[in-house]
Amino acid sequence: MAHSHEPTCKDVMNHICDNLGEDLDSPKCTEIKNHLEHCDKCQKYYQSIKITIQSYKTYQVKITDDVHRSLMDFLNLDDCEE
Numbered sequence: 001m002a003h004s005h006e007p008t009c010k011d012v013m014n015h016i017c018d019n020l021g022e023d024l025d026s027p028k029c030t031e032i033k034n035h036l037e038h039c040d041k042c043q044k045y046y047q048s049i050k051i052t053i054q055s056y057k058t059y060q061v062k063i064t065d066d067v068h069r070s071l072m073d074f075l076n077l078d079d080c081e082e
Helices: 009-020 027-038 040-057 067-073
Strands: none
Touching: 009 027, 027 040
């Protein structure tokens, strides 16, 4: 799974709101955005995920297809190959 750029905050918000079936400017997404901007726990969680992904890229960790599919399912992400 290769992406040409690291997701921006707007990309993350669009993904969250798309999964909720909400527009980016909807009241629900505005609440989420405000929460994410002010919540230390969410910011730390995001940073831990970011560090994990960077580590996998840096050390070129190989995982089996089954583990990859499980991870994608767990994260509720599509498997986009470029």
